[in-house]
Amino acid sequence: AVKEIGETVAYNEYELLRALNRLGVPSVTPLAVINGRRDENGERLETVLVTQHLQYSMPYRVLFSRVLRGDTVQRLIDALVVLLVRLHVVGFYWGDVSLSNTLFRRDAETFSAYLVDAETGALHPRLTDGQRAYDLEIARVNIIGELMDLVAGEMLDESVDTVAVGTTLVERYEELWNALHDEESFGSAERWRVAARVERLNELGFDVGELEITTDIDGVTVHIQPKVVEAGHHSRRLLRLTGLDVQENQARRLLNDLDEYRAAADRQGEDEEFVAHDWLTEVFEPAVRSVPREMRRRLEEAQIYHELLDHRWLVSSGQKRDIPMSEAVKSYVRDVLAHRPDERALLAPVGDADAEG
Missing domain, CATH: 1.10.510 (Transferase(Phosphotransferase); domain 1)
Structure with a gap:
């Protein structure tokens, strides 16, 4: 520009x-x-x-x-x-x-x-x-x-x-x-709330780099206040596990799918990095690559996979059966992606294209 x-x-x-x-x-x-x-x-x-x-x-x-x-x-x-x-x-x-x-x-x-x-x-x-x-x-x-x-x-x-x-x-x-940024106070017997505060910030997509924790002189009340927060909690975790560099909510969705894959394969006890590698090569990449190359460029790959998951769920619900991903891809490409504009360089209104999504 x-x-x-x-x-x-x-x-x-x-x-x-x-x-x-x-x-x-x-x-x-x-x-x-x-x-x-x-x-x-x-x-x-x-x-x-x-x-x-x-x-x-x-x-x-x-x-x-x-x-x-x-x-x-x-x-x-x-x-x-x-x-x-x-x-x-x-x-x-x-x-x-x-x-x-x-x-x-x-x-x-x-x-x-x-x-x-x-x-x-x-x-x-x-x-x-x-x-x-x-x-x-x-x-x-x-x-x-x-x-x-x-x-x-x-x-x-x-x-x-x-x-x-x-x-x-x-x-x-x-x-x-x-x-x-708010300071939070609680009784010294409720120190679990420190971890709960950090987990809440992680859910919002932020990592806590520094957390100030102080205790009153009497030792009864604990005060905590985040001092250093950094956005991108889910995207950094996905990047570490798979090498995929995507946006925060895309990462959250892909991590949820990874967790479902891990549970379905009964691999909760295995090293997370190994399971993530298998999910990437056996689930994510085959699904994305089955989309025709000329259409695959219309959206980011992580966005395509997210929409594939949504489309598969919708079709499965409508037909009251679990459809395989290969069938979902064909339906998604035909009924959804074929009618979408190429968003790599979308600078002007696109008329009848479904801009809302």
């Missing part, structure tokens, strides 16, 4: 995007800043910032190429909440939070959000509560406005309460932020 922008701002945004990439926050990758350009008449042209295309990502308006339901809007908002929390955790103030400045990728039954525009951003050692609150208010106002525009353009069901969606964004942000 190429964006014309002032020279100073271009270099600043380039460095910010590089920093976010190093910190592992979902964002586009900057490639270059080009200045000194001139047009055919010798007139000076604006500096441009060049970023790498994010494969399988979509601007939000592509997803609204058909009239969408409120639950799809909520999935986009949930993805944006996770992104905003991750940015704030590393000390990044966005300054222009909006759907327009975000790209979305399918992530199992949800979406993952990626920052596209860091022009108004700033990276700090730590954000104040006031900075976070202001960023959140910008997000609320911008998103309400964007959704109102979609309703006016008949791209969003008019029954969707756009103001309520903005309020929900704030509420869900605060819930996730508090889950990651």
Whole structure:
């Protein structure tokens, strides 16, 4: 992608995007800043910032190429909440939070959000509560406005309460932020709650790098507070076990399938890495490779496998029998994937394609 922008701002945004990439926050990758350009008449042209295309990502308006339901809007908002929390955790103030400045990728039954525009951003050692609150208010106002525009353009069901969606964004942000940072107190006999807090954060997709644990002088009350949290718990575990580098909710779904495979094969007592290797070579790879190559590129492989699992379950339920994966693949390719656009470079609305999924 190429964006014309002032020279100073271009270099600043380039460095910010590089920093976010190093910190592992979902964002586009900057490639270059080009200045000194001139047009055919010798007139000076604006500096441009060049970023790498994010494969399988979509601007939000592509997803609204058909009239969408409120639950799809909520999935986009949930993805944006996770992104905003991750940015704030590393000390990044966005300054222009909006759907327009975000790209979305399918992530199992949800979406993952990626920052596209860091022009108004700033990276700090730590954000104040006031900075976070202001960023959140910008997000609320911008998103309400964007959704109102979609309703006016008949791209969003008019029954969707756009103001309520903005309020929900704030509420869900605060819930996730508090889950990651709130101090928790309990009796010294309830130390099992330390492990429960860590497990809860893992379920939310975060690893705990540092947990501060203090005990009152009387030894009766214990206080715990996460100090260092890092997103990507499930994706890191799947990468370690299988070498598959996928998004967080895709990883969660694949790990669940791996656990089911392990239980069905009665291999709970075996080394997890060995079982994961067999699942990869005997289950995941054969299923994905049985999809015709020209169609396999339309979605990420992990997304295809997730959708195959869903399709197999739906068909099995309808026919009241367990259908084999080979049969599910044929049905999925014929009835679902054949009607989907290639999302590797989907930059504009796709008409009758099923953008909602």
